[in-house]
Amino acid sequence: xxxxxxxxxxxxxxxxxxxxxxxxxxxxxxxxxxxxxxxxxxxxxxxxxxxxxxxxxxxxxxxxxxxxxxxxxxxxxxxxxxxxxxxxxxxxxxxxxxxxxxxxxxxxxxxxxxxxxxxxxxxxxxxxxxxxxxxxxxxxxxxxxxxxxxxxxxxxxxxxxxxxxxxxxxxxxxxxxxxxxxxxxxxxxxxxxxxxxxxxxxxxxxxxxxxxxxxxxxxxxxxxxxxxxxxxxxxxxxxxxxxxxxxxxxxxxxxxxxxxxxxxxxxxxxxxxxxxxxxxxxxxxxxxxxxxxxxxxxxxxxxxxxxxxxxxxxxxxxx
Amino acid sequence: xxxxxxxxxxxxxxxxxxxxxxxxxxxxxxxxxxxxxxxxxxxxxxxxxxxxxxxxxxxxxxxxxxxxxxxxxxxxxxxxxxxxxxxxxxxxxxxxxxxxxxxxxxxxxxxxxxxxxxxxxxxxxxxxxxxxxxxxxxxxxxxxxxxxxxxxxxxxxxxxxxxxxxxxxxxxxxxxxxxxxxxxxxxxxxxxxxxxxxxxxxxxxxxxxxxxxxxxxxxxxxxxxxxxxxxxxxxxxxxxxxxxxxxxxxxxxxxxxxxxxxxxxxxxxxxxxxxxxxxxxxxxxxxxxxxxxxxxxxxxxxxxxxxxxxxxxxxxxxx
Numbered sequence: 001x002x003x004x005x006x007x008x009x010x011x012x013x014x015x016x017x018x019x020x021x022x023x024x025x026x027x028x029x030x031x032x033x034x035x036x037x038x039x040x041x042x043x044x045x046x047x048x049x050x051x052x053x054x055x056x057x058x059x060x061x062x063x064x065x066x067x068x069x070x071x072x073x074x075x076x077x078x079x080x081x082x083x084x085x086x087x088x089x090x091x092x093x094x095x096x097x098x099x100x101x102x103x104x105x106x107x108x109x110x111x112x113x114x115x116x117x118x119x120x121x122x123x124x125x126x127x128x129x130x131x132x133x134x135x136x137x138x139x140x141x142x143x144x145x146x147x148x149x150x151x152x153x154x155x156x157x158x159x160x161x162x163x164x165x166x167x168x169x170x171x172x173x174x175x176x177x178x179x180x181x182x183x184x185x186x187x188x189x190x191x192x193x194x195x196x197x198x199x200x201x202x203x204x205x206x207x208x209x210x211x212x213x214x215x216x217x218x219x220x221x222x223x224x225x226x227x228x229x230x231x232x233x234x235x236x237x238x239x240x241x242x243x244x245x246x247x248x249x250x251x252x253x254x255x256x257x258x259x260x261x262x263x264x265x266x267x268x269x270x271x272x273x274x275x276x277x278x279x280x281x282x283x284x285x286x287x288x289x290x291x292x293x294x295x296x297x298x299x300x301x302x303x304x305x306x307x308x309x310x311x312x313x314x315x316x317x318x319x
Numbered sequence: 320x321x322x323x324x325x326x327x328x329x330x331x332x333x334x335x336x337x338x339x340x341x342x343x344x345x346x347x348x349x350x351x352x353x354x355x356x357x358x359x360x361x362x363x364x365x366x367x368x369x370x371x372x373x374x375x376x377x378x379x380x381x382x383x384x385x386x387x388x389x390x391x392x393x394x395x396x397x398x399x400x401x402x403x404x405x406x407x408x409x410x411x412x413x414x415x416x417x418x419x420x421x422x423x424x425x426x427x428x429x430x431x432x433x434x435x436x437x438x439x440x441x442x443x444x445x446x447x448x449x450x451x452x453x454x455x456x457x458x459x460x461x462x463x464x465x466x467x468x469x470x471x472x473x474x475x476x477x478x479x480x481x482x483x484x485x486x487x488x489x490x491x492x493x494x495x496x497x498x499x500x501x502x503x504x505x506x507x508x509x510x511x512x513x514x515x516x517x518x519x520x521x522x523x524x525x526x527x528x529x530x531x532x533x534x535x536x537x538x539x540x541x542x543x544x545x546x547x548x549x550x551x552x553x554x555x556x557x558x559x560x561x562x563x564x565x566x567x568x569x570x571x572x573x574x575x576x577x578x579x580x581x582x583x584x585x586x587x588x589x590x591x592x593x594x595x596x597x598x599x600x601x602x603x604x605x606x607x608x609x610x611x612x613x614x615x616x617x618x619x620x621x622x623x624x625x626x627x628x629x630x631x632x633x634x635x636x637x638x
Contacts, residue, residue: 008429008430008431009427009428009429009430010429010430010431012427023522024427025425025426025427025521026423026425026426026427026519027427028347028349028350028351028359029349029350029351030347030348030349030350030359031347031348031349031350032347032348040347040349040359042425104345106344106345106361107344107345108328108331108343108344108345108346109328110327110328110329111327111328111329111330112327112329200345202344203342
């Protein structure tokens with residue numbers, strides 16, 4: 001959640017002259033999305049989200065993200081779509097930052113998703129993977145294995161100030177994962193950050209998939225590993241296999257997993273846990289004084305990482 | 320929003336069971352209101368604001384604020400009204416904090432109000448004063464002259480770190496204002512914080528008056544002094560008498576000012592400028608690490624204070 005950039009009524013009015021979406025009726029900075037400033041905009045024609053892309057989203061990547069959302073929505077995925085301006089453009093500049101107006105999706109994210117929600121979300125992920133198959137855009141996973149080394153180096157010296165032994169856990173896991181990371185898995189468009197925060201529900205059904213700003217091309221099964229990490233651990237750190245089975249059941253009802261994907265799941269899960277440990281740790285150690293979001297606790301995923309390292313086979317995830 | 324309290328879907332669902340306002344459809348923390356955490360809640364029956372009262376709003380004051388908004392709305396003022404729960408109560412507890420659900424008002428606040436907006440806002444203030452005449456609640460102005468001394472003491476040592484000479488400006492102004500403060504003016508309910516942030520407009524007309532959490536009983540003309548300070552200075556520090564004339568014209572079209580109120584205006588304006596200098600300076604020197612809003616620059620009102628001290632008569636405000 002964040003509102004880093006304050007947009008005045010006057011700046012909004014000037015912006016809306018470029019669009020055909022009516023007159024502004026209400027405009028609120030919202031605490032949503034980790035990387036950007038988001039505003040809920042209600043106009044005489046409906047509800048929209050105005051997103052200002054802050055430093056972490058490269059403007060060169062915006063066409064990829066926006067065209068991906070448009071592509072997926074055209075295939076029935078409930079994701080935000082960019083609104084075109086009068087010239088047909090999707091991006092604009094607000095307060096000197098790249099920005100876009102997107103459609104608004106109803107629904108609420110869940111703090112404690114139940115197995116039925118996991119199943120629905122798993123199914124939505126598989127639909128995303130299938131719908132992404134013919135998307136022509138390409139973007140490397142900047143937070144995949146090739147991106148970890150820099151974060152390991154940047155956090156090593158102070159990792160133990162967050163938790164005793166964290167530096168060693170990270171260093172060892174990193175070495176092991178780099179040595180054994182699978183490179184033969186089916187690739188395609190992945191969301192790469194489909195946490196419960198980014199799935200909206202109405203009446204128990206998925207009404208929205210949001211925050212595509214980590215989407216990229218990578219192993220599809222890695223996306224499942226991100227979800228197993230973010231949907232299936234209880235607050236006390238216990239892995240809930242009922243939830244993981246439900247999530248996998250939902251996924252496999254749309255797209256089947258092959259033997260290589262199943263066998264790689266413990267490694268992929270450990271890799272996802274390392275990725276979120278590293279980024280959270282970096283943000284924890286380097287808080288942005290201009291950010292309106294408190295850094296999240298990196299220890300949650302360090303604990304998950306230890307769990308995945310103890311896993312003997314994919315069967316422990318319910319596969 | 321100053322301090323952000325995260326409310327989960329599950330906490331929201333439990334809360335809404337106590338109300339008859341339908342099922343939640345969307346729920347977003349919004350960056351609005353300086354003192355509280357605010358959420359925009361869309362349900363199957365409409366839009367609402369859920370406010371969690373953080374430490375600066377005493378829960379003992381909540382009945383005053385909520386019944387005042389209800390009173391004013393019943394007299395046609397466009398202010399939020401508290402929604403009653405099934406037992407008829409206006410307040411609840413969310414995440415351990417006192418909270419209330421209020422009606423949602425459309426409209427946008429202006430960064431750079433023009434004279435016509437000043438006139439409309441001045442008229443709205445006078446309507447508030449008139450509508451408040453038969454309100455039975457009482458609340459002292461905690462940030463009136465009797466509250467300044469504590470802020471002067473708390474900021475004195477470090478005031479000059481913000482601006483050379485600020486400590487002396489504050490000390491002298493404080494002494495002069497305490498010695499000459501008028502105590503014979505017509506009193507009633509005042510908003511006490513009717514900055515442009517707190518007035519919503521649709522199509523140039525006032526659609527909402529919000530943030531009543533400084534409202535109290537005090538001199539009505541002091542409320543005008545707050546508006547002269549917050550609506551009539553340009554970004555370069557110049558006082559815009561066209562705007563002040565428009566604001567006063569709007570006010571006087573509903574409620575006339577007597578000779579004592581007119582004569583007192585330079586003092587009241589200096590007092591209002593001192594009040595906002597002091598509270599901003601205090602927040603600047605004591606930033607809340609949990610706050611999601613950057614402290615506002617106290618020097619803006621120190622400059623206004625110097626202006627008001629140079630004013631020879633109320634005629635300079637267009638009175």
